[in-house]
Amino acid sequence: MASYRILLIDDDTRLHDLLTSYLESHDMALTCASDGYQGLAAFSREAFDAVLVDIMMPGIDGLEVLRRLRSRGATPVIMLTARGDDTDRIIGLEMGADDYVPKPFNPRELLARLRAVLRRARSTMTVERLQIQNVLIDMGTREVTRDGESVVLTAAEFDILVALARRAGRVVTREALLEAAGRGDVFVGDRTVDVHISHLRQKLGDPPRSPRLIKTVRGVGYVMAKEQR
Numbered sequence: 001m002a003s004y005r006i007l008l009i010d011d012d013t014r015l016h017d018l019l020t021s022y023l024e025s026h027d028m029a030l031t032c033a034s035d036g037y038q039g040l041a042a043f044s045r046e047a048f049d050a051v052l053v054d055i056m057m058p059g060i061d062g063l064e065v066l067r068r069l070r071s072r073g074a075t076p077v078i079m080l081t082a083r084g085d086d087t088d089r090i091i092g093l094e095m096g097a098d099d100y101v102p103k104p105f106n107p108r109e110l111l112a113r114l115r116a117v118l119r120r121a122r123s124t125m126t127v128e129r130l131q132i133q134n135v136l137i138d139m140g141t142r143e144v145t146r147d148g149e150s151v152v153l154t155a156a157e158f159d160i161l162v163a164l165a166r167r168a169g170r171v172v173t174r175e176a177l178l179e180a181a182g183r184g185d186v187f188v189g190d191r192t193v194d195v196h197i198s199h200l201r202q203k204l205g206d207p208p209r210s211p212r213l214i215k216t217v218r219g220v221g222y223v224m225a226k227e228q229r
Contacts, residue, residue, distance in 0.1 A: 003027045003028070004027065004028045004029070004049040004050070004114075004118060005028075005029050005031065005046070005047065005048050005049050006023060006028050006029065006030050006031070006048060006049065006050050006051070006052065006114065007030075007031050007033065007039060007042055007043060007046075007048040007050075007051045007052070008030055008031070008032045008033065008051075008052045009033045009035070009036060009038070009039030009051065009052065009053045009054060009057070009062070009065060010032075010033075010034070010052070010053075010054035010057070010080060011034050011035055011054065011057050011058060012054070013032075013034065016030075016032040016034075018107065019032075019052075019107065019110070020032065022107045022111070023107075023111065023114075026111055028114070031046065031048070035057055035058060035059045035060075036057055036059050036060035036061070036062070036064065036065040037059055037060065039051075039053070039065060040065065040068055040069070043069065043072070043075075044072075048075060049075070049076070049118060049121070050075065050076040050077070050078065050114060050117060050118060050121075051069060051075055051076070051077045051078070052077075052078050052080055052110075052114075053065050053066055053069075053077060053078070053079055053080065053097075054079075054080045054081070055079055055080065055081040055082075055088050055092070056081070056082060062079060062080075062081075062092075063088070063091060063092060063095065066079065066092060066095050066096065066097055067095060070095065070096045070152075070154045071152065073152065074121075074142050074153060074154060074155045074158050075155075076098045076117040076118065076120070076121050076155055077096070077097050077098055077155070078097065078098060078099045078100065078101060078110075078113060078114065078117060079092040079097045079099070079100040079101070080100070080101055080102075080103055080105075081100060081101075081102055081103065082102070082103040082104075089102075090192065093156070093192055094192055094195045094196070095154070096154025096155055096156050096157065097156075098117045098120070098155050098156065099113050099116070099117055101113055120159070121142075121155070128140070130162070130165045130166065132165050132168050132213070132224055132225075132226065133212070133213060133225070133226075134146055134147045135151075135161075135165075135204060135213065137161065137162060137165055139162070142158055144158065144161065146204055146205060151203050151204060152203070153200070153203060154196075154199075156196055157196050157199055157200050157203070160177050160193070160196050160197070160200065161200055163176070163177055164177070164214060164222060164223075164224040165224055167223075167224070168223075168224045168225070168226045169223065169224070169225070169226045170223060171217045171220055171221055171222070171223045172221050172222055172223065173220055173221040174193040174194075174220075174221050174222075175221075176221065177193050177221065177222070178192070178193060193221075193222075197214060197216075197222055200214060201213070201214055212225065213225060
């Protein structure tokens, strides 16, 4: 039995055949869907360790698929795109994609990136729990609660929250947050971190004008307060 189960959502059936053969030879079982609706249905039926999503598809595009996947949890998602413009890649990363691979790509590169996001996801599968003020972070299940209520975060938001929580009381630079979230090798601009922090504040009920939990250190980065003041 393969160690990992991967979902590919792409309308290129030739890519289905190529990656099915290649990934299976590297201990990964691939389930293929030809459009966004089929992919979301498969995701609802089965458990996957990671998802590959093409941006350009008929029906609903890859960014909408990503948005719906993120509303259902933090399963790692890699975006596939044939576009040369950075805009879609940046939007995808800001929406919570874990990585992107431009087409055409070498299957070996895709495998390396898949292994990287799977390592990052599994590296937090421990019994460790972090509690900062009214926020509880369960590293084993990658679940976050605020005052006992579940908070749904994207993979990137979760990783950035953990990076801040582990350094609570200390300033963490934007560059360090990108690196901690496994995105230091992707140029997306400083604004990407700011967008994730904004989303975190909204989801954690942290007022943007007078944040009690995640505070901005202008020109440097962010700090998570250990105690509410």
